[in-house]
Amino acid sequence: MSAAAVNTRYWVLGEFNDSDALLSSTTTLRHEKAGELDTYTAYPVPGIEEALGLARSKVTYVAFAGGLTGAVGAWALQLYFNYLDTWHGYAVNIANRPPHSPPVYVPVTFELMVLLAGLSIVGSLIVYFWGFPRPHHPVFESEAFVKTASTSGWWVSVTLDAHEKVEAVRARLEALGAKNVSVIEDAEEA
Amino acid sequence: MSSEPTPPLILGKQTDESLTQSLLAFVWDKPADGWKKLMGVLTLFVLMFVASLVALLYKGTGVWGNNSPVGWGFDIINFVWWIGIGHAGTLISAVLLLFQQKWRTSINRAAEAMTLFAVVCALIYPTFHTGRPWFDWWMLPYPSTLGIGPQFKSPLLWDVFAVSTYGTISLLFWYVGLIPDLAALRDHTKNRVTATIYGIFALGWRGSGKHWNHWKVGYLLLAGLSTPLVLSVHSVVSFDFAVSHLPGWHATIFPPYFVAGAVFSGFAMVVTLMVPARKFMKLEHVITIRHLENMCKVMLVTGLIVSYGYGMEHFMAWYSGSEDEFTLFFETRARGPYAPWYWLMWFCNLGIPQTFWFKRMRTSVVWMWIAAAFINLGMWLERFVIIVISLHRDFLPANWSMYYPTVIDVMMFLGTWGIFGSAFALFLKVLPAVAISEIKELNHEINHHAHHGEQGHSIEGNVAPAGGH
Numbered sequence: 001m002s003a004a005a006v007n008t009r010y011w012v013l014g015e016f017n018d019s020d021a022l023l024s025s026t027t028t029l030r031h032e033k034a035g036e037l038d039t040y041t042a043y044p045v046p047g048i049e050e051a052l053g054l055a056r057s058k059v060t061y062v063a064f065a066g067g068l069t070g071a072v073g074a075w076a077l078q079l080y081f082n083y084l085d086t087w088h089g090y091a092v093n094i095a096n097r098p099p100h101s102p103p104v105y106v107p108v109t110f111e112l113m114v115l116l117a118g119l120s121i122v123g124s125l126i127v128y129f130w131g132f133p134r135p136h137h138p139v140f141e142s143e144a145f146v147k148t149a150s151t152s153g154w155w156v157s158v159t160l161d162a163h164e165k166v167e168a169v170r171a172r173l174e175a176l177g178a179k180n181v182s183v184i185e186d187a188e189e190a
Numbered sequence: 191m192s193s194e195p196t197p198p199l200i201l202g203k204q205t206d207e208s209l210t211q212s213l214l215a216f217v218w219d220k221p222a223d224g225w226k227k228l229m230g231v232l233t234l235f236v237l238m239f240v241a242s243l244v245a246l247l248y249k250g251t252g253v254w255g256n257n258s259p260v261g262w263g264f265d266i267i268n269f270v271w272w273i274g275i276g277h278a279g280t281l282i283s284a285v286l287l288l289f290q291q292k293w294r295t296s297i298n299r300a301a302e303a304m305t306l307f308a309v310v311c312a313l314i315y316p317t318f319h320t321g322r323p324w325f326d327w328w329m330l331p332y333p334s335t336l337g338i339g340p341q342f343k344s345p346l347l348w349d350v351f352a353v354s355t356y357g358t359i360s361l362l363f364w365y366v367g368l369i370p371d372l373a374a375l376r377d378h379t380k381n382r383v384t385a386t387i388y389g390i391f392a393l394g395w396r397g398s399g400k401h402w403n404h405w406k407v408g409y410l411l412l413a414g415l416s417t418p419l420v421l422s423v424h425s426v427v428s429f430d431f432a433v434s435h436l437p438g439w440h441a442t443i444f445p446p447y448f449v450a451g452a453v454f455s456g457f458a459m460v461v462t463l464m465v466p467a468r469k470f471m472k473l474e475h476v477i478t479i480r481h482l483e484n485m486c487k488v489m490l491v492t493g494l495i496v497s498y499g500y501g502m503e504h505f506m507a508w509y510s511g512s513e514d515e516f517t518l519f520f521e522t523r524a525r526g527p528y529a530p531w532y533w534l535m536w537f538c539n540l541g542i543p544q545t546f547w548f549k550r551m552r553t554s555v556v557w558m559w560i561a562a563a564f565i566n567l568g569m570w571l572e573r574f575v576i577i578v579i580s581l582h583r584d585f586l587p588a589n590w591s592m593y594y595p596t597v598i599d600v601m602m603f604l605g606t607w608g609i610f611g612s613a614f615a616l617f618l619k620v621l622p623a624v625a626i627s628e629i630k631e632l633n634h635e636i637n638h639h640a641h642h643g644e645q646g647h648s649i650e651g652n653v654a655p656a657g658g659h
Contacts, residue, residue: 019634039399042206042374043631044406048399057407063415081331081339090339097343104343107426111351114415114422118359121408121415122366126393129404134394149397150373152206152630 009186011138012158012169013145014178019045022154025176026051029158034169040139040155059121059129066120067113074112078105144180199293201475204633209476213626214378216471221619224470232612239605242598243318251321253598260581260593265319267573268603270427271455272312272610273353274448274569277420278456279305280360283367284416293484295632296476299625300467300618301460302364307613308459309357311606316349345429352426359419363412366405369395370627424452431576437518438580441506447499454492454539455569457485461562465555467618476624479553486552489565493543496572500536518580527592528579531571538568 012035016022019041026039030053037052049056081090083099091099126132139145139157149155156178158169166183173181204212245253256263279301286294317323329350331340340347372392379385395401428448431439461482468477507515523532542564545551552558583590595603617623 019638040397041399041402042397043370043627043634044402045631045634049403052399052403054400054403057404059404059408060411063411067415077331078342082342090337092338092341094341094343101343107345107348107422107429108342108351110418110422111348111355111426114419115351115355115358118362118412118415121411122362125366125404125408129408130393130395130401132393132395133390135389137394137396139396146377150370150377150395151210155397 007161007188008163009138009188010160010163010166011184011186012160012166012173012181013139013142013184014156014173014176014181015144015148016154016156016176016178019154021177022156023047023051025173025178026156028176029156029172032172034158034172035165036159038157038159040145040149040153040157042149042151042153057129059124062124062128063117063121067117069120070116071109071113073116074109075105077112078108138184138186141184142180142182144182197478197480198636199296199476199478199480200629200633200636201478204475206630206633209626209630209633210374210378212472212475213622213624213629214375216618217375217620217622218379222470225615225619229612229615232608232615235604235608236612237608238601239608242601242605245598246318246602247323251319253596255593255595255599257591257593259584259589259591260578262577262581263593264595264599264603265315266430267570267577268606269312269315269319270573270577271570272308272315272606273427274424274452274455275459276305276308276312276356276360276456277424277449277452278460279303279308280356280363280416280420281453281456282460283363284413284420287410287413288417292632293481295628296473296478296481296624297460297464297485298628299364299367299621300464300623301456302360302367303617303621304456304459304463304614305360306357306364307610307617309353309360310613311610313353313357314606314609316353345426345433348426349430352423356419356423359412359416363409363416366409366412367625367628368621369393370397370405371622371625373397374626375622421449424448436580436584437507437512437515438503438523438576441503443499443502443506447496447502450492450495450499451569451572454489454496455566457489457492458562458565458569461485461489461558462566463614465559465562467623471618471623473624476629479555482555482558483549483552486546486558486561489562490543490546493539493565497536497540500540514585518583522583523575523579526579526583528575528582532575532579535568535571535575538564539572542568 016025022039022041023045026037026048027050029035030037030051039048039052041048048054079100082101083091093099139149139155145153145155147153156173158173160166160169170181170183254263254265256265279298282294282301283298286298317326320326328334328336329340329347340350369392372388373395376385376388376392379388425445425448428444432441432444434440464477465482468474504519507519523529526532542561545557545561551561578593582593
């Protein structure tokens with residue numbers, strides 16, 4: 001990070017006519033190291049991960065950790081209530097059933113495992129992986145983007161830190177067949 | 191097997207624009223008169239529910255028809271019935287996703303919404319059946335100064351965890367699928383206020399490729415979690431009965447047979463709702479006869495599993511040599527005071543679905559709607575038979591007593607219909623009833639295969655473009 005008080009980034013946006021054009025152009029731009037790339041589509045298109053060069057999502061690890069926490073926590077909870085806490089009188093002897101009884105602990109353990117795994121998937125997606133809520137994002141500054149991106153458009157964005165490269169990238173996008181090409185200046189407080 | 195080709199999943203040549211227009215039309219149009227009238231009637235039902243609830247809270251559970259020995263009546267019958275209905279939503283959205291059944295895409299959104307509302311209706315019953323609902327938090331494990339915690343060896347407590355987990359995960363699954371469509375609603379509207387409201391729920395979704403990468407994995411994981419969950423919920427509900435020692439309840443076949451019954455009744459409810467909705471909302475191009483026919487096939491299979499369950503219960507009653515079991519199944523049920531309802535259950539759940547062996551019946555929209563109504567009734571009767579008939583004649587004839595629902599019971603049940611129906615009607619009006627992004631993905635896949643000329647790779651016989659209606 002430089003010492004500048006304001007860190008300006010430039011978003012060069014362009015729209016393609018179909019998914020094939022988007023995928024091939026994105027791949028080209030990635031090989032040319034044009035800048036930080038992202039695509040915007042109304043639905044997941046097969047091949048987009050390869051075009052952007054994305055690794056498999058790490059949300060699986062979060063799900064595993066959440067599920068494990070839920071399962072271990074549930075077993076501990078039941079053990080505490082039915083076995084360990086004789087002091088508060090929680091461990092109630094009913095019909096002399098064994099205080100630690102693995103088979104009957106299974107349903108609650110399973111349910112809490114699923115619950116915590118699910119909550120951690122959605123929670124981590126929203127907050128960590130997506131960085132939401134974020135209602136204002138530079139790409140929404142383009143009217144053409146808002147009009148089609150979430151319904152039928154095939155958009156790509158190249159994010160640049162240096163102003164010098166903007167015109168070259170804009171020209172490259174147009175050469176690849178992009179329409180509605182625009183540049184958005186995003187001044188973030190550094 | 192069949193000589194004719196499988197009909198397509200999406201009728202006509204559709205583009206992303208045409209799908210956006212047709213699937214959002216109902217949301218943007220002014221409410222139709224029919225919709226307003228329906229909401230008016232359903233609101234009356236909701237008010238009836240409120241009235242019955244006031245009576246219940248004022249006087250206590252004595253306003254219900256429950257007595258001794260029939261300690262569980264309409265409350266548990268309706269709880270199990272509503273929870274069962276919810277299962278189709280999860281099955282369609284999760285299990286069929288894992289099995290890559292493309293036809294789920296048109297109906298999953300509405301079925302998931304139905305699940306959520308059915309779970310809400312179901313939860314009303316145990317909440318108030320406790321008698322003192324303001325103490326319901328005693329069911330949760332917390333450091334209580336009363337010196338007594340929840341009994342984790344009781345299926346009734348497992349139910350607390352199973353149903354609340356089920357409701358939460360269903361809501362999350364529905365919402366994650368809805369986020370891209372909420373963004374479409376946000377960007378498609380001309381109205382600033384509407385855009386703001388949808389924008390808040392869309393969280394700032396912009397369809398980023400990096401986000402889709404996480405979305406796909408997260409959605410698949412949620413489906414993977416929901417699949418065992420949907421099997422576990424009704425299994426746990428069945429444990430409420432199966433773990434007891436009452437003839438008619440104490441059967442090891444209960445968990446699978448309850449799960450099959452839940453899916454059976456759930457699909458019947460999806461047909462009940464979607465057959466009129468697709469016509470009224472002009473969704474025939476995405477919810478095609480093929481979708482409806484597939485649902486009829488599921489009802490036939492699950493109906494047969496349920497009937498096998500009934501048969502096995504009777505077989506075990508005879509084979510076990512237990513006099514009490516035998517009396518219940520072959521005397522009390524077959525010839526007792528509630529025998530007509532018992533035989534009506536057989537007619538609805540075994541008889542009616544047999545018509546679905548015939549393609550003409552499976553593809554008749556009118557017949558499948560009537561059949562679904564019978565199946566809804568039959569599955570309600572199943573719970574009535576299991577609960578009331580098993581309880582009303584217990585081991586001592588001196589304890590025998592008939593069970594009759596009271597006016598409050600009936601008002602409350604019809605009231606939950608109002609809650610369910612009005613919530614569903616409201617859902618159809620404010621949110622897209624069909625998962626738009628998923629339909630477009632399917633449409634893209636179909637057209638892409640056709641475009642690249644891969645005839646051998648037609649999706650499930652979906653050789654597109656289908657060439658008009």
